Amino acid sequence: MRRSLGKGLELDDDPARIDVAAVHDFLANQSYWAEGRPYDVVERLVREAQRVVGAYDGGRQVGFARAFTDGVSLVYLADVYVLPEYRGRGLGVELVREMVERGPYADIRWVLHTRDAHRLYGKFRFDRPSERLMERYHRG
Ligand SMILES: CC(C)(COP(=O)(O)OP(=O)(O)OC[C@H]1O[C@@H](n2cnc3c(N)ncnc32)[C@H](O)[C@@H]1OP(=O)(O)O)[C@@H](O)C(=O)NCCC(=O)NCCS
Numbered sequence: 001m002r003r004s005l006g007k008g009l010e011l012d013d014d015p016a017r018i019d020v021a022a023v024h025d026f027l028a029n030q031s032y033w034a035e036g037r038p039y040d041v042v043e044r045l046v047r048e049a050q051r052v053v054g055a056y057d058g059g060r061q062v063g064f065a066r067a068f069t070d071g072v073s074l075v076y077l078a079d080v081y082v083l084p085e086y087r088g089r090g091l092g093v094e095l096v097r098e099m100v101e102r103g104p105y106a107d108i109r110w111v112l113h114t115r116d117a118h119r120l121y122g123k124f125r126f127d128r129p130s131e132r133l134m135e136r137y138h139r140g
Contacts, residue, residue, distance in 0.1 A: 003098065005055075009062070009091065011098050013053045018046050019061040026064070026081055032115060034079065050075075053099045055082065055091050062086045065099045075105040077112040092120055100124050 001013045024042040027034040045066060046052055055063030063082040069075035077099060082091045100110055101124060111133075114121060 001098070001102075005091070005094055008058055009086075010056050011053055011094060012056060013051055013098070013103070015046060015049070015052050017056075018052055018054050018064070020046055022061040023064050023079075026083065027079060031079075031081060033113070045079075051099065051103055051105070053095055053103075055086070055095050057086070063091055063095050065095050067099055067103070067105065069105055069108070071105070071108075073108065075108055075110050077110055080112075080117070092117075093123060096120060096124055 001011070003011045005011065020039070020043050023046065024037070024039045027042060028037050028039075029035075048068070049066045050069050050071065051067045053065045054061055063086065065080045066078045067075050068078070077096075080092070080096065082095065100106065110126065111129075112121060112126065118126075
């Protein structure tokens, strides 16, 4: 899948195209959820994901999203970001749309965690968890 968004921006789900150094740089140094994540871990997560979607401005990686799943019961959306200078022009919405609604996992249950992007995900029918969902928090 390769989809042009106009003005030189495009989405691509080719894992080989992911600029792991750029993704690592954002996640390790600018994200609130993966601060300090080592490079080799980011590399492995990209390699082992069932689907990654990158947003590109020409050759530059400007956004990213990762999904992992058993392909049947549950798919988890992780590591969604758009670089600060590319925010506020619909790229985040298109990244999530491509991953959730257009990909091979559109018909199974999605789960994610977010601190403050509820409105973004609400556009794609993400809602508060039902009473059936439980979470085992890590210690500390
Ligand atoms: C969340 C994020 C991916 C949205 O990307 P984006 O390209 O700015 O998104 P869009 O332009 O498609 O807009 C989507 C929503 O984000 C909001 N938004 C726009 N600019 C924003 C900004 N600079 N910061 C935060 N949210 C912003 C918009 O208001 C819009 O919601 P609305 O239409 O209901 O008002 C991006 O702000 C980001 O990377 N944030 C830091 C990382 C992060 O928090 N990721 C989510 C982890 S769960």
